[in-house]
Amino acid sequence: MRVPTRxxxxxxxxxxxxFALSACGGSDDGGSGDGATGGGAGNPDATWSMYIGQPExxxxxxxxxxxxxxxxxxxxxxxxxxxxxxxxSVEYTGVAESIESDDQQNWTITLKDGWTFHDGTPVTxxxxxDAWNYTALSDNAQQNSYFFSNIEGYDALQAExxxxxxxxxxxxxTEMSGLEVVDDQTFTVALTSPFTQYPLTLGYxxxxxxxxxxxxxxxxxxxxxxxxxxxxxxxxxxxxGQGIDLVRFDDYAGEDAxxxxxxxxxxxxxxxxxxxxxxxxxxxLVDSIPPDAIASAQDVFGxxxxxxxxxxxxxxxxxxxxxxxxxxxxxxxxxxAIDRQAISxxxxxxxxxxxxxxxxxxxxxxxxxxCEYCQYDPEAAKALLAETDFDTSQPIELWFNNGAGHDAxxxxxxxxxxxxxxxxxxxxxxxxxxxxxxxxxxxxxxxxFRSGWVMDYPSMQNYLESLFSTGAQPPAGSNNTFYSNxxxxxxxxxxxxxxxxxxxxxxxxxxxxVLLEDMPAIPMFFSVVQSVWSENISDVYVDPFTRVDAAAxxxxx
Amino acid sequence: xxxxxxxxxxxxxxxxxxxxxxxxxxVYALPGDPIRALAGDRPLPAAVQAALRAEYNLxxxxxxxxxxxxxxxxxxxxxxxxxxxxxxxxxxERLPVTATLTGVAIVFEIIIGIAAGVLAGLxxxxxxxxxxxxxxxxxxxxxxxxxxxxxxxxxxxxxxxVPVAGISEGLYSYLLPGLILAAISLAYVARLTRTSLADSxxxxxxxTARAKGLDRRTVxxxxxxxxxxxxxxxxxxxxxxxxLGGAIITESVFNIPGLGRAVFESVQRQEGAxxxxxxxxxxxxxxxxxxxVDVLYAVLDPRIRYE
Numbered sequence: 001m002r003v004p005t006r007x008x009x010x011x012x013x014x015x016x017x018x019f020a021l022s023a024c025g026g027s028d029d030g031g032s033g034d035g036a037t038g039g040g041a042g043n044p045d046a047t048w049s050m051y052i053g054q055p056e057x058x059x060x061x062x063x064x065x066x067x068x069x070x071x072x073x074x075x076x077x078x079x080x081x082x083x084x085x086x087x088x089s090v091e092y093t094g095v096a097e098s099i100e101s102d103d104q105q106n107w108t109i110t111l112k113d114g115w116t117f118h119d120g121t122p123v124t125x126x127x128x129x130d131a132w133n134y135t136a137l138s139d140n141a142q143q144n145s146y147f148f149s150n151i152e153g154y155d156a157l158q159a160e161x162x163x164x165x166x167x168x169x170x171x172x173x174t175e176m177s178g179l180e181v182v183d184d185q186t187f188t189v190a191l192t193s194p195f196t197q198y199p200l201t202l203g204y205x206x207x208x209x210x211x212x213x214x215x216x217x218x219x220x221x222x223x224x225x226x227x228x229x230x231x232x233x234x235x236x237x238x239x240x241g242q243g244i245d246l247v248r249f250d251d252y253a254g255e256d257a258x259x260x261x262x263x264x265x266x267x268x269x270x271x272x273x274x275x276x277x278x279x280x281x282x283x284x285l286v287d288s289i290p291p292d293a294i295a296s297a298q299d300v301f302g303x304x305x306x307x308x309x310x311x312x313x314x315x316x317x318x319x320x321x322x323x324x325x326x327x328x329x330x331x332x333x334x335x336x337a338i339d340r341q342a343i344s345x346x347x348x349x350x351x352x353x354x355x356x357x358x359x360x361x362x363x364x365x366x367x368x369x370x371c372e373y374c375q376y377d378p379e380a381a382k383a384l385l386a387e388t389d390f391d392t393s394q395p396i397e398l399w400f401n402n403g404a405g406h407d408a409x410x411x412x413x414x415x416x417x418x419x420x421x422x423x424x425x426x427x428x429x430x431x432x433x434x435x436x437x438x439x440x441x442x443x444x445x446x447x448x449f450r451s452g453w454v455m456d457y458p459s460m461q462n463y464l465e466s467l468f469s470t471g472a473q474p475p476a477g478s479n480n481t482f483y484s485n486x487x488x489x490x491x492x493x494x495x496x497x498x499x500x501x502x503x504x505x506x507x508x509x510x511x512x513x514v515l516l517e518d519m520p521a522i523p524m525f526f527s528v529v530q531s532v533w534s535e536n537i538s539d540v541y542v543d544p545f546t547r548v549d550a551a552a553x554x555x556x557x
Numbered sequence: 558x559x560x561x562x563x564x565x566x567x568x569x570x571x572x573x574x575x576x577x578x579x580x581x582x583x584v585y586a587l588p589g590d591p592i593r594a595l596a597g598d599r600p601l602p603a604a605v606q607a608a609l610r611a612e613y614n615l616x617x618x619x620x621x622x623x624x625x626x627x628x629x630x631x632x633x634x635x636x637x638x639x640x641x642x643x644x645x646x647x648x649x650e651r652l653p654v655t656a657t658l659t660g661v662a663i664v665f666e667i668i669i670g671i672a673a674g675v676l677a678g679l680x681x682x683x684x685x686x687x688x689x690x691x692x693x694x695x696x697x698x699x700x701x702x703x704x705x706x707x708x709x710x711x712x713x714x715x716x717x718x719v720p721v722a723g724i725s726e727g728l729y730s731y732l733l734p735g736l737i738l739a740a741i742s743l744a745y746v747a748r749l750t751r752t753s754l755a756d757s758x759x760x761x762x763x764x765t766a767r768a769k770g771l772d773r774r775t776v777x778x779x780x781x782x783x784x785x786x787x788x789x790x791x792x793x794x795x796x797x798x799x800x801l802g803g804a805i806i807t808e809s810v811f812n813i814p815g816l817g818r819a820v821f822e823s824v825q826r827q828e829g830a831x832x833x834x835x836x837x838x839x840x841x842x843x844x845x846x847x848x849x850v851d852v853l854y855a856v857l858d859p860r861i862r863y864e
Contacts, residue, residue: 056640222641267814434594435590437594438589472600
């Protein structure tokens, strides 16, 4: 690549000299494993390090909605319930002893004894109720506010706004009427309508308890050292652009206590750099390696390479407000004309699974091959499109947001539509996320548009209701296709209030069937994330939320 | 001299006000809705959006927003980014990092650049001269991104002689990034020095000095070099300013949490307070180092006087 000059060679030698000196100093990150892998209890006091991207928000559960900050928050906090590794069902290994209801609408939550925050104060019913009220109140501008919108009295905590989004009246209350503290270990939640799977939602970040220290002065505490109740505790605030060091919380009351002495989360702007760093042995874990590295990572890391299914669901939504996509046969035909596997192989090294349902395989109720119109069948697609009066002389406009790596696969979709349906396409990928989203909210898309969903809690409802129910149309929710079908809404309602979990899932599947016939969107891919780690650590597990179970990681002795 | 420096420093005030307003206006003019982007695919209730907009004055017209910003600034409040972190804290954490990186780069630039330039200039047409010519051409033409990743892979991952990324190993962590950051400027410094020195060596006063019997070493070091360094000093002075803010690529490749990265990320998120705060600071440094350069002229060339 580059002609070595005497100067650069001299530099290399000089650097090598400095290295020899500094190696004697040792490193403080505990990243110097001796190469032993697997087996054994590991070294319970050693620490390890992991890649994260820059968290977008302060490390406050009510304000953390993205995965980077979420990874840290999850290590620092433990919620009411946790999810099983096998089938993402509810496990009462968190703070809740039980979550019960007779009518699926009024829930009683009982807490276990003995849970404390990192500052030694006990976790009580108020720790939850006060935290939830704080997050819900619109004046506090917390991103996870809407997770409480199904609790009685939520609306009174929202400032009134006009059509332009200007506040016309402040909130009329600071506490939701549906939340009531019974005693230190018990509180009740009254929902606005029955929701059988409510306990399943409560493992999400938004529902974590907050310490009294935080609630007394939330603004100052947001950027100070976070105080949680989880397996790890922080000793200093997050350092901007650098990361945060956590140590094991010795008084942790849960079963999933940390198996290492601590974890150091290091912020990288570029995941390629992190991947280089883990190869160089200076970093222990990268949980989502760059797509270009997938092919070689298996050879380089061997059994220290792991593929984990994630809840991420990518789709191309139809702008149903556009007359061109009104005919259901047009929507079905376009979906059938796309060879998802070929696109995955060519562009993602096969690392994405072709979607065959509107819900991810990680949730209970997913059915393999449920989507009939997701099966690649170019002849049938062309024949079906010919039945309609779709104008094939007009190109299809394909929308995606700029700078997020969507160019290649959306273009591949366009090529397949052109080859299989004989209709040309144009790419509309010049808008940033900050322009793209408002355009979708304002019904501005003129063709299929890229969108995605990562689940908040492992329920079919989280996909179906959030993305396709009438009540979730913007600005209230994320139904950016503006799909509205009374049958679908009614089935969801019925499912939400079903007497048992199994019956709920069955009804969700019926609702799913309505979607699979109506095809308001083209299901494209389910994601799989690839992780690699150094010889220094073992027992790596990445959950469907793409979060590493940091407490379970052991450092090899 | 003192009055000259004072006058120049006073002049920076209007420049800073103008610059900060221009940058503020540019961030304001960016299309898109930063609050909507903050929520991503998730819904954000209208009332919550309104609260966020009010917090960052995003609803106000440009002049009102700027007025509120300056008012805060006068009281020592640089504002906060969207995660509630004070901008002043961001700056105070990142400035030392950027300053160290720039310092290391400038040292490389001066030592390697000037040394290569002087040696090439003294032996024009020699093998070494041609070698410098080829190497500097290569350095200037290879994108920093490529240079950064390749050298990171070779020296960091393969050979393991330098840390791959991060700043956890102190000054040692800055060696490779500093060298990469200096690469292009280093090439310019070498060429500038060579040409300038070669010109001076042909000057009459050099011949006179030699004719008087001064040895070559004294002529080069005392007379020629001092004269020929004036354009080089100008270049390096201006370069300090641009290295401080322009290290975005190097900072990203080597994961160095400096100011360049902060600006880059904040522009993407349209966090006006961070962008304006940091860039105004960089403008100040730029002006300051240019002043230092101007003062240095007088030291290098006694004929230059400032009143």
